[in-house]
Structures are given as C-alpha cells and as structure tokens.
Amino acid sequence: MSDTATPRDQGRATSVGLRKAKSRMFEGFMWLTGIVALVPLVLIVFYVFKEGLPAINVDFFTQTAPAPGVPGGGMSQAIVGSAMMVGMATLMSVPLGVLSALYLTEYGRGSFAATIRFVAEILLSTPSIIAGAFIWATVVLLMHSFSAIAGAIALTVLMWPIITRSTEETLRLVPDDLREAALALGVPRWKVILAIVLPTAGAGIFTAVMLAVARGLGETAPILLTALGNDFMNLDPKLPTDAVPLRIYNYAQSPIVAWHQLAWGGAIVLLVVVLALSIGARILSDRQQRRLR
Amino acid sequence: MTKTLSIDGLSAWFGSDQILGDVNMTIQPRMVTAIIGPSGCGKSTLLRCLNRMHQEVRDASVSGSVLLDGWDIYAEGSDPVDVRRRIGMVFQRPNPFPTMTVFENAVAGLKLRGRYPRAVLEERAEIALRSAGLWDEVKDRLNQPGGRLSGGQQQRLCIARALANEPEVLLMDEPASALDPISTQQIEDTVLQLKDSVTIVIVTHNMQQAARISDETAFMLRERMDRPSELVEFDDTKMMFTTPQDKRTEAYITGRFG
Amino acid sequence: MSQQSNAPKGETLTEAPVRRRLRIGDAVFRDTTVAVSLGLIGLLGSILFVLLVAALPAFRAFGVWGFITSTSWNGVTDTYGALPFIYGTLMTSTFAIVLALPISVGLALLINEVKSGWIRNPLTVLIDLLAAIPSVVYGLWGIFIMAPFLNTYVEPALGATLGQIPVIGALFQPTPSAGNMFNAGIILAIMIIPIITAVSREVIAIVPRDLREAALAMGATRYETIKIAVLPYARSGIVGATMLGLGRALGETVAVAMLIGNGLGIQASLFAPAYTIPAVIANEFREATSVGLHRSALLALAVILVVISFFLAAVSRVLVGGSVAKTGKPEPLLDPAEGDVQ
Numbered sequence: 001m002s003d004t005a006t007p008r009d010q011g012r013a014t015s016v017g018l019r020k021a022k023s024r025m026f027e028g029f030m031w032l033t034g035i036v037a038l039v040p041l042v043l044i045v046f047y048v049f050k051e052g053l054p055a056i057n058v059d060f061f062t063q064t065a066p067a068p069g070v071p072g073g074g075m076s077q078a079i080v081g082s083a084m085m086v087g088m089a090t091l092m093s094v095p096l097g098v099l100s101a102l103y104l105t106e107y108g109r110g111s112f113a114a115t116i117r118f119v120a121e122i123l124l125s126t127p128s129i130i131a132g133a134f135i136w137a138t139v140v141l142l143m144h145s146f147s148a149i150a151g152a153i154a155l156t157v158l159m160w161p162i163i164t165r166s167t168e169e170t171l172r173l174v175p176d177d178l179r180e181a182a183l184a185l186g187v188p189r190w191k192v193i194l195a196i197v198l199p200t201a202g203a204g205i206f207t208a209v210m211l212a213v214a215r216g217l218g219e220t221a222p223i224l225l226t227a228l229g230n231d232f233m234n235l236d237p238k239l240p241t242d243a244v245p246l247r248i249y250n251y252a253q254s255p256i257v258a259w260h261q262l263a264w265g266g267a268i269v270l271l272v273v274v275l276a277l278s279i280g281a282r283i284l285s286d287r288q289q290r291r292l293r
Numbered sequence: 294m295t296k297t298l299s300i301d302g303l304s305a306w307f308g309s310d311q312i313l314g315d316v317n318m319t320i321q322p323r324m325v326t327a328i329i330g331p332s333g334c335g336k337s338t339l340l341r342c343l344n345r346m347h348q349e350v351r352d353a354s355v356s357g358s359v360l361l362d363g364w365d366i367y368a369e370g371s372d373p374v375d376v377r378r379r380i381g382m383v384f385q386r387p388n389p390f391p392t393m394t395v396f397e398n399a400v401a402g403l404k405l406r407g408r409y410p411r412a413v414l415e416e417r418a419e420i421a422l423r424s425a426g427l428w429d430e431v432k433d434r435l436n437q438p439g440g441r442l443s444g445g446q447q448q449r450l451c452i453a454r455a456l457a458n459e460p461e462v463l464l465m466d467e468p469a470s471a472l473d474p475i476s477t478q479q480i481e482d483t484v485l486q487l488k489d490s491v492t493i494v495i496v497t498h499n500m501q502q503a504a505r506i507s508d509e510t511a512f513m514l515r516e517r518m519d520r521p522s523e524l525v526e527f528d529d530t531k532m533m534f535t536t537p538q539d540k541r542t543e544a545y546i547t548g549r550f551g
Numbered sequence: 552m553s554q555q556s557n558a559p560k561g562e563t564l565t566e567a568p569v570r571r572r573l574r575i576g577d578a579v580f581r582d583t584t585v586a587v588s589l590g591l592i593g594l595l596g597s598i599l600f601v602l603l604v605a606a607l608p609a610f611r612a613f614g615v616w617g618f619i620t621s622t623s624w625n626g627v628t629d630t631y632g633a634l635p636f637i638y639g640t641l642m643t644s645t646f647a648i649v650l651a652l653p654i655s656v657g658l659a660l661l662i663n664e665v666k667s668g669w670i671r672n673p674l675t676v677l678i679d680l681l682a683a684i685p686s687v688v689y690g691l692w693g694i695f696i697m698a699p700f701l702n703t704y705v706e707p708a709l710g711a712t713l714g715q716i717p718v719i720g721a722l723f724q725p726t727p728s729a730g731n732m733f734n735a736g737i738i739l740a741i742m743i744i745p746i747i748t749a750v751s752r753e754v755i756a757i758v759p760r761d762l763r764e765a766a767l768a769m770g771a772t773r774y775e776t777i778k779i780a781v782l783p784y785a786r787s788g789i790v791g792a793t794m795l796g797l798g799r800a801l802g803e804t805v806a807v808a809m810l811i812g813n814g815l816g817i818q819a820s821l822f823a824p825a826y827t828i829p830a831v832i833a834n835e836f837r838e839a840t841s842v843g844l845h846r847s848a849l850l851a852l853a854v855i856l857v858v859i860s861f862f863l864a865a866v867s868r869v870l871v872g873g874s875v876a877k878t879g880k881p882e883p884l885l886d887p888a889e890g891d892v893q
Contacts, residue, residue, distance in 0.1 A: 023772035030665065033657030034674060037748075040741045041681050044692045051695070100591050103584035109351060116588045118868070119595050125795065125864040126598075126857070127802020129829040133853045134598045136836060137605045157594065164591070177388035181451065184346060185402035185458060186378035190580035195405055199392040218685025221804040221829065225836055245687040249805055252691045260695065267688045278683035282676070291391070372574065 048267045055265030065231040065247070068256055075266050077233040078247040084235070085148050085227060085243060086216045089155035094209055096156070097163025098198075104164075105171040106193055117168075123161040131157040132225035140226055148234070148241035151227030158219060159212040166211060170204025171197065173289065203288040207281045214277035218270060220245040244270050296362040296461040296492060297322050298343065298380075303357035304521065305335075305342050307350070312338045314521030315357070318511060320462075325484060325493045327507035327530065329500060331550060334513045335522035336496045340464050343494065344380040345373040361461065378402070380462040381455035386471045387447035389439030389454070396435040398450055402458040417457050424490070425453035426483045445476025452483060456491070463487065465495040469502070481506050500546055504534050512542045599857065606851035609844050618851060624815055624831075626838075631848035633855060638817050639732065639825035640856075643807060644800035646736035646821060647743060652793055654740075655747035662748075663755045664777060682745035690809035693738045698810055701734055706822055724820040730812025733821040738810055739800045747796040750871060754788025755781060791870030798863040802856065804829035828852045 066073025135154040228240040251263035298320040305313040341347040399418040422428040427449040469477040515522030621632020714723035766776040812824025839846035
C-alpha cells in the first residue's frame with residue numbers, strides 16, 4: 001500500500017460513465033423482456049385467428065363431429081357439452097366457494113381459519129390432471145362410466161378454491177363500518193351478511209365467478225379423464241360428453257388435416273370467450289375496488 | 294319514550310387488557326349526556342358497551358350491568374339483537390348502505406327486521422328524516438342511492454336510520470368529527486331537537502361541542518396503560534366547565550393535555 | 552313495539568320466540584359456513600387418500616424406491632417404473648424455469664421500477680392475457696406453428712453451436728423427432744411467465760421505499776439500486792414465485808403432451824422425445840383396466856406428482872409470506888401505487 005497515494009487514487013475507480021452505461025443496458029434488458037413476453041401473445045392470437053377464421057361458419061356451431069373423410073361438420077356437440085359441464089360446475093362451486101369465503105371473513109378465527117386458507121391455496125396450485133385423476137378414481141369407477149357429471153365435479157374441484165379466494169378478498173373490501181352499522185340497528189348477524197355484506201360485495205363476487213368460469217372452460221385434462229368426450233351431441237349428464245378444449249386436443253393430434261382446421265376454429269371460440277371473461281373480470285374488478293375505496 | 298340508563302360496575306376488556314374498570318354512572322332521560330376525554334381514554338369503548346357492540350369484536354369481554362329503565366341488557370338470556378333495537382347508534386364516519394336508496398337506508402332497520410306495509414315504511418321514513426333535519430333536502434331524492442348525498446347529509450341519513458327504529462336511547466360516537474363546520478352545526482342542532490324524544494349519549498373529543506349541546510358531561514381518563522380508565526368526574530355541564538371538581542378535569546378542559 | 556314496563560329487573564326485553572328464531576338463524580348460517588369450509592379440507596384429504604389407496608398395489612409390487620428408479624413401462628409384463636416420466640417432467644420444467652425466470656423478473660422490474668408509468672397497465676393486461684390463454688390453445692399453436700419453426704431453424708442452429716461444446720453439448724444434439732423436450736420446455740416457459748411475474752411483482756412492490764431512496768441518495772444508478780436494494784429484499788419472495796411457477800410447469804398436461812413426443816426413453820438431449828407424468832396419465836388412462844397394475848401405476852405417478860406439487864406450494868407460501876397465489880394465476884392487479892420511485 002503506497003503511502004503517498006490518496007484513497008481516491010487506489011483501486012480501480014469505476015467511472016460514472018461506465019456505471020450509467022450498465023444501468024442503461026439493464027434498462028434495455030428490462031424493456032426487452034417486455035417485448036419477449038409480448039411476442040408469443042401476438043403470434044398466438046394472430047395465428048389462431050388466421051388459421052381458425054376460415055373454419056368459423058354456421059355449420060361449425062350447428063353440426064356435430066364429422067366422420068373421417070367426410071367434409072364439413074362442426075363442433076356443436078363440444079360447445080353444448082362445455083356449456084353443460086361448466087354450467088353444472090358453476091352451480092356447484094359458487095355456493096361452496098362463497099360460503100367458505102364467508103366463513104373466513106365473517107366468522108373465522110385463529111388456526112382453523114388459517115388451515116382453511118392454506119388448504120385452499122394448496123388446492124389452487126394442484127395440477128388439474130390430479131383433479132381429473134381423483135374423480136376418475138372415484139366417480140367414474142363407481143358409476144362404471146365416464147360422464148358429464150363427473151366432468152362437472154372435476155371442474156368444481158378446480159373452481160371452488162378459485163371462487164373462495166377471490167370472494168374472500170372482495171368481502172374484505174367491504175368496510176367494517178357497514179357491518180357495524182347494520183348490527184347496531186339490531187339486525188342479526190346472518191341477515192347482516194346476506195342483506196348487506198353480500199350485495200355490497202356483489203360485483204366482486206361476480207368477478208370471482210367470471211374468472212373461475214374462464215378457467216373451467218379452458219381446462220382439458222380433468223374433462224379428458226372424466227367425461228371422455230363424444231362425437232355426438234349428448235345432453236344426458238350420466239353419459240360421456242364432449243367439450244371444446246378436449247375436441248381441440250384430439251383433433252390437433254389426429255392425422256386428418258380437415259380436423260386440424262376445426263381445431264383452430266375451436267381455438268378461436270375458446271380464446272375469444274376466455275379472454276373476454278378475463279378482461280371483463282378485470283374491468284369490473286377495478287371498478288368495484290374504486291367504488292369501495 | 295326516553296329512558297334512564299344506569300351503568301353499574303361496568304368493566305370491559307380487549308383480551309387481557311382492561312379498558313374500563315368498574316364504571317358507575319346514571320344517564321338521565323330527556324337529556325344529552327356527553328362523554329369527553331383524551332384519545333385512548335376508553336370513551337368509545339364505554340359507549341359501545343351500552344348497546345353490546347363491544348362484544349362483537351374478537352376477544353372482547355364485559356362484566357357488570359347496564360340497566361335500561363331497570364332491565365339489565367347484559368342479563369343472562371338477553372339478546373344483543375333486541376338491545377340494539379332499543380338503543381341505537383350513530384358512528385363517526387357516515388356509513389349509509391351503498392346498495393340502498395335514501396329511502397331504503399332510512400328504513401333499513403325496519404325492513405331487515407320483518408315485513409311492514411309500504412305505507413308504514415313511508416310514514417316512518419318521513420318522520421325519521423324530519424327528526425334528523427334531512428327531510429326537506431331529500432324528499433325529492435328518496436330513490437337515489439344513499440351514497441350520492443354530501444357528507445353531512447349522509448350522517449343525518451344515518452341518524453334518521455337509527456331513529457326509524459324508534460329507539461329509547463341514541464348513542465353517538467363522535468358523529469360530527471368527520472364533517473365540515475356547517476354540517477357539524479346541523480348535527481348539533483339535530484341533537485338538541487331530539488333530546489326530548491330520545492335519551493342521547495354523545496362521545497366527543499370537542500369540548501366546545503360538549504359545552505354547547507350537552508346537559509351533563511362525563512370526563513374519562515386513562516392515566517396509565519396498565520390500569521383501566523376512570524370516570525374522573527360526572528357533572529352538570531355548566532358546572533363542569535366553570536368549576537370542575539377534580540384537578541385533572543381542570544387540566545383537560547383548560548387544554549393542558551389531550 | 553312491545554313494551555313491558557312492569558317486568559322485574561333481570562328480565563329480558565323481548566318476546567322469546569323471536570329471539571329463538573333469530574338465534575337459530577345465526578347458528579344455522581354459521582354452521583353451514585363451517586361445514587362447507589370443513590368440506591374444503593375434506594376434499595384435499597380425500598384426494599390424497601384416494602390416490603394413495605389406488606396407488607398402493609403398484610408401490611407394494613415394486614417398492615416405493617424401486618418404482619421411482621425403474622425405467623420399465625411394460626403392459627405385457629406388467630412392470631412399471633416412474634423414472635422416465637420423472638426425468639421428462641423435471642427436465643422440461645427446469646428448462647422452462649431457466650428461460651422464464653429472467654424474463655419474469657425483468658418484466659416484474661419493468662412494471663415496478665421503470666420511470667415511465669404508462670407502461671404499467673398495458674403490461675399487466677398483457678400478463679393477464681397470457682395467463683388466461685387455455686393450455687390446449689398453447690398446445691395447438693405449439694404443434695403447428697412453433698414446433699415446426701423451432702425444429703427447422705433453431706434445432707440445427709443450436710446443435711451446430713452449443714452442441715459442439717463438450718459436456719453441455721450433449722443437451723443440444725439434434726434428433727429427428729418432431730416432439731421433444733425443447734419445444735415442450737419453451738411452451739411451458741411462456742405459460743409460466745405470468746405467474747412468476749405476478750408474484751415477483753407483488754414481492755418487489757413491497758420493498759420499502761426508504762431502501763430504494765437510500766440507494767438513490769448515495770448516487771446509485773437505477774441498475775445499482777435494483778441490485779443492492781430491491782432484489783436482495785425480494786429474493787426469497789422471488790424464489791417462492793419460482794416455486795409456484797415450477798409447480799405449474801410440473802403439472803401442465805395438455806400443451807406438454809402435444810409437444811413432447813411421448814417417448815419412453817431417457818436421453819440427454821433436449822431435442823429428444825420424452826414423457827411427463829401428466830402426459831402419460833392423460834394418454835394411457837383409457838387402456839388402464841383394473842386387471843394388472845397399470846391403473847395403479849398411473850395413480851402412483853399421480854401420487855408422486857401430488858407430493859412434489861404440495862411440497863412446492865407449501866414452501867413457496869412460506870417464502871412469499873402470506874396469500875399471494877390467489878387464483879393460481881395473476882390477479883386483476885390493483886392500480887400500482889405502492890413502492891414506485893418516480
């Protein structure tokens with residue numbers, strides 16, 4: 001260590017210019033990630049529409065699956081099947097989800113509530129094929145048949161925790177003032193919840209349901225293992241039923257080129273509906289949060 | 294229809310922290326009783342014990358009695374829901390129900406209790422809104438959402454909502470502290486008009502307000518956090534503010550602390 | 552209004568039937584919510600129980616460790632082993648994480664740290680959209696658009712460059728298979744970017760303002776501020792986010808099944824076909840009859856998947872600290888007002 005050098009002279013002073021350049025490069029990297037993330041989104045939407053639009057016609061929505069080699073046909077049985085199964089799943093999962101959320105916000109205390117939240121989170125991260133395998137190993141085996149109701153139950157397993165968590169958040173946004181004001185009027189607690197808390201949280205709960213439905217419509221694996229699919233229109237919940245994502249999955253891997261086209265068509269329908277629900281949910285949610293602030 | 298409220302050996306806890314210790318007080322009918330004291334002195338807690346709202350919070354507990362004209366609201370088998378129909382409350386921040394119109398807010402207590410014919414509801418709404426001094430301003434706007442009113446109007450709507458239940462006692466927890474001076478004035482006027490028909494207990498951190506509108510005043514103080522708060526003095530308002538009995542009361546009202 | 556002014560002290564204030572009815576209402580309602588919540592716990596328990604019971608025959612026949620390490624998968628001899636699937640699952644998921652992590656963190660930083668606030672909302676919408684795309688659509692696009700492109704241009708290019716490096720090169724040896732781990736990994740990376748970004752973003756937003764401002768006040772550049780103030784604080788949360796992403800990647804069935812080639816062998820190259828646990832369950836469940844161990848083996852695979860995924864979920868929860876993985880996909884994000892340095 002030289003005793004004539006001042007501290008400033010020692011070591012390598014990194015010039016301010018170099019540091020600024022590094023920072024700029026990093027900022028460039030960050031912007032790059034934005035582009036990198038944007039590219040697949042654009043490409044997917046573009047190609048889905050490009051390949052799928054030719055497939056969209058009246059037949060697509062009214063005809064059922066074409067036999068191999070037969071031109072034309074449509075996905076009506078899958079669309080109806082999806083609507084039926086997601087509809088049933090929604091009817092089951094909404095009360096279940098809302099009631100468990102209500103427990104967490106209005107009554108829950110201590111470790112029991114913490115356990116429920118933990119369980120809900122684990123269920124949320126559970127791969128959807130597990131829900132399918134579970135229902136396959138139970139309902140399907142017991143019924144000795146694949147069925148729409150089994151598919152609906154599998155979807156419920158997925159949708160229930162989603163609704164619980166989202167609803168719980170919305171309910172927390174309802175100010176405690178309102179609950180207190182209602183209680184102070186001499187209204188019993190259960191009425192306070194049903195007549196004041198739930199309606200005030202209304203739009204938020206609707207949003208939660210929208211998100212769950214969007215998820216349910218897009219799921220393939222659980223439906224595959226439980227409802228199996230069907231080339232024909234089926235309205236009987238006890239029988240195998242088709243669903244749009246399932247049909248896309250099968251067509252995409254088949255050797256028949258005409259079916260690929262139908263798969264793209266299905267992808268457009270699925271994409272439009274799911275994206276509309278997701279964006280709609282976001283808009284509603286922002287508005288609701290602003291209202292309750 | 295106003296009643297005497299007798300507070301008898303009332304103590305209250307949040308978990309193991311004792312906020313109130315053996316408070317004894319009698320609130321006279323046809324009067325406005327103010328409870329004053331520095332922040333944290335337990336005045337809101339005391340108020341909330343009077344309609345059994347204190348217990349709605351986790352780990353909160355109460356002992357002692359509060360007698361409404363001789364009946365203990367804390368008696369075994371007494372239902373808080375019933376207590377609150379006789380003893381109403383208005384909160385610090387106006388909190389009309391956002392999903393209800395002005396009219397629906399006014400009669401919310403009635404509608405949530407049972408079925409009343411429309412005519413009865415309309416009549417009670419008008420009476421309540423008049424008593425709250427709000428009728429003229431909202432009579433043409435009854436079907437608008439409650440949240441559209443100004444802050445002062447919302448608070449008077451909340452008063453009307455409490456009054457529609459025809460309570461015998463009305464508890465008010467710093468009702469004007471979130472409002473502008475003009476609205477505050479309106480609330481104070483309303484309180485003065487109401488005292489003949491409802492016993493009023495008002496918590497306020499504004500001493501001038503207490504001096505303006507109350508007949509009797511209670512001064513509470515919590516000197517140490519490891520001790521419950523005390524009811525230091527309870528006296529006719531004019532007396533308290535001119536010749537306070539206790540040194541601490543004097544210190545508070547002359548602004549030396551709080 | 553009922554009034555009984557002659558009632559003695561201690562009497563209640565109202566008629567008994569009304570009170571009882573209201574009390575019953577309260578109790579019924581509360582009990583219902585408790586019951587449903589218990590049901591949620593019961594659901595989780597049932598899933599674990601049913602899968603374990605169904606998997607038991609396979610575990611008993613091959614031993615747990617034996618099953619995990621065996622590479623046979625033969626319906627004729629009725630011997631099954633999990634190794635190829637564990638390998639395929641881990642390889643593709645790890646590859647996906649390696650790609651997705653820097654991009655996600657970069658995105659999260661972009662949303663939070665960049666001066667121009669206008670980019671925030673479009674970006675969060677972008678991420679929401681990416682998260683919302685159903686996996687079968689990813690798979691479809693992957694099979695017909697992405698995979699051909701990658702197989703034609705990227706595979707040979709990487710084989711010629713990275714493939715020549717000793718040791719690491721083994722990962723990049725081209726093969727004639729159209730379906731391979733590389734393609735599956737890329738699509739997985741795209742699919743898990745949203746969740747890693749969303750969670751990282753929230754964790755980064757919590758970094759106290761003071762820390763950033765202290766760094767800036769010292770004359771640190773934006774990059775240095777991030778490096779010394781933001782990232783260290785957010786590190787464990789980002790690890791938690793990564794685990795959530797990993798969990799998602801491990802469990803992804805459809806897009807992977809469509810792109811991975813469904814090959815039973817274990818090969819070093821990313822360009823070789825492989826098989827994942829969810830993919831084999833999806834492909835073979837139909838032929839899995841109750842005779843023999845096939846069905847049990849598939850469910851044993853499911854058990855392995857469940858155990859890994861639960862473990863990741865639990866650990867990430869601790870790391871991220873509280874409920875961030877809300878819907879399993881990015882929330883509609885609030886107007887970011889916290890933690891920005893403008």
